Amino acid sequence: MPKYPVGNADQISNGTLVHAQAAGRDLCIARTDDGEFFAIDDACTHEEASLSDGDLLGREIQCPLHNSRFDLATGAVRGLPATEPTRSYSTAVGDDGVLYVEIEA
Amino acid sequence: MVEQAAAVNSEQISEADAQTDVYTVEDFRDALHLFRSQKFNVVVHDGSEEFRGGTLRMTDGDHHMRRRKVLGGLLRGDGDEWFREHVLLPTIKRNVDAALSSEQNGSARGDLVLIIRRSFFQLAASLIGLDGVDNIEAAEKLRALCEPINDAMRSWYMTGDRAKIMQRGIDCKNEFRADYFEPALERHVCMRDKVQSGEMDASELPHDFLSIVASGAEPDWSENHDQAVREAVTDMINAGTFSSSYTLVHTVDQLFSWLDEHPEDRARMTDAEFVFPMVSEALRLHPVVPYLFRKAKEDTELPSGREVKAGELIRIDVRPANRDKEVFGEDADEFNPAREIPTGVYRWGLAFGTGRHMCFGVPIILGSTGENGSHVQMVKALFAAGVERDPDNPPVWNNDSKSLALWETYPVVFKS
Numbered sequence: 165m166p167k168y169p170v171g172n173a174d175q176i177s178n179g180t181l182v183h184a185q186a187a188g189r190d191l192c193i194a195r196t197d198d199g200e201f202f203a204i205d206d207a208c209t210h211e212e213a214s215l216s217d218g219d220l221l222g223r224e225i226q227c228p229l230h231n232s233r234f235d236l237a238t239g240a241v242r243g244l245p246a247t248e249p250t251r252s253y254s255t256a257v258g259d260d261g262v263l264y265v266e267i268e269a
Numbered sequence: 270m271v272e273q274a275a276a277v278n279s280e281q282i283s284e285a286d287a288q289t290d291v292y293t294v295e296d297f298r299d300a301l302h303l304f305r306s307q308k309f310n311v312v313v314h315d316g317s318e319e320f321r322g323g324t325l326r327m328t329d330g331d332h333h334m335r336r337r338k339v340l341g342g343l344l345r346g347d348g349d350e351w352f353r354e355h356v357l358l359p360t361i362k363r364n365v366d367a368a369l370s371s372e373q374n375g376s377a378r379g380d381l382v383l384i385i386r387r388s389f390f391q392l393a394a395s396l397i398g399l400d401g402v403d404n405i406e407a408a409e410k411l412r413a414l415c416e417p418i419n420d421a422m423r424s425w426y427m428t429g430d431r432a433k434i435m436q437r438g439i440d441c442k443n444e445f446r447a448d449y450f451e452p453a454l455e456r457h458v459c460m461r462d463k464v465q466s467g468e469m470d471a472s473e474l475p476h477d478f479l480s481i482v483a484s485g486a487e488p489d490w491s492e493n494h495d496q497a498v499r500e501a502v503t504d505m506i507n508a509g510t511f512s513s514s515y516t517l518v519h520t521v522d523q524l525f526s527w528l529d530e531h532p533e534d535r536a537r538m539t540d541a542e543f544v545f546p547m548v549s550e551a552l553r554l555h556p557v558v559p560y561l562f563r564k565a566k567e568d569t570e571l572p573s574g575r576e577v578k579a580g581e582l583i584r585i586d587v588r589p590a591n592r593d594k595e596v597f598g599e600d601a602d603e604f605n606p607a608r609e610i611p612t613g614v615y616r617w618g619l620a621f622g623t624g625r626h627m628c629f630g631v632p633i634i635l636g637s638t639g640e641n642g643s644h645v646q647m648v649k650a651l652f653a654a655g656v657e658r659d660p661d662n663p664p665v666w667n668n669d670s671k672s673l674a675l676w677e678t679y680p681v682v683f684k685s
Contacts, residue, residue, distance in 0.1 A: 210623075210627075211305070211623075211624055211625050211627070213334075217338070219345055219346050221346055226345050226346060228338045228341065228345075229334065229337050229338060229341060229625065230337075230341065230627055230631065230632075231341055231344060231345050231349070231631075231632050231637075233637060242637075243637035243638065244631065244632075244635050244636075244637060244638065244639060245615075245621075245623075245627060245631055245635075247613070247615065248612070248613060
């Protein structure tokens, strides 16, 4: 599966969310408090708010507008009002220190 | 369907509305599209600008998104759990315990409309940050003050002298501001000053609307207290107490009817997983806001193929949309908690609207899972207390309503 660079891993602090673009998609990149990276589509499935403007809650993310929650690892819904999952992507930090996201062509 | 707006309402609706042909959407898919589409704006359709003007639910665009994000922060993250543990569950317990202690003629009795409405007034007061509304007597005093505000806000749907009802509502809103809002805001400003001077830790600030107003996080509210009062009255007092209590009384009524047919399910009424689909089904059948209006920003088309011209006013009638047989099945008019729902459709239909203007109170009413929201938790508490219809006093409809189905009183007994 193609891997796309989204930035230097060490420039994304623990406990933060950032917006990135790769393969024509808007992505929300999350780095949890313990340093783990996740990537999901940057649009809430309830209403198209940017999830990267939301709150990071452990391994979940909460939409800033209507408070829907999603599991960062799977994209599954963890809190209403969203009922449909968002898409999640595998991430890996390369030897060059860059964070890559795997996105199906 | 094209009809005169005046045909379904009293002649006291605004002249502008009465003279306007309004296209009414009753189809679920069209209604869903109208709620979600960026090609339509919200409009105050019922002359209630004194209450709803400029509020979250009546604004669009970046302005709306910014305020929604700020206000939603009250119930985001830990705020959601904090509200549930420190406000919602203690309030439900306090009010159900009070109902149980009001014994008359050998049984605890009460009016479900009042029990629920007072409970929601305590929730709303906490969410706003009002002082002293943490007991039933104080909630009743606030409820009595705010009742005319609610009457004014729904007067478009009711009979009576509308001008007089509106003026009384405005007077009560001003009284609410002077007696509740401003003193509480003053206390919040003092707390903010103490945080700024280092006398108090920011973590000690309450999770409420007035803390946001005092913080200046949203200039629309901190620089314009009229606007902040309207927000509190519209989104927290009106929607958070009257609308929420009406839907919950309908829900309990629906559950009583269900138990008439399925008495074996009574013990399951304290099982949140069992109750949630029932609450959702009751919300679908009894949406408390029947009409919502949208105005087209440009020429466009609805999913049904109906063309809409720029500037056209459209009325969404949530009641038939929530009973659309193509979406909810041939038995859409029936109470069936086991019904199959298509993907992307809520079990409660459009009871809270959807899209960017979805009801602000959804995280309170449904919680994060549906099962931990106010309605399921209140139903559980009432049935755990043995609530039943009062066999000696049947419930009474509010006969002033033209297009809202409201209970005026709903006497119950507790047989725990």
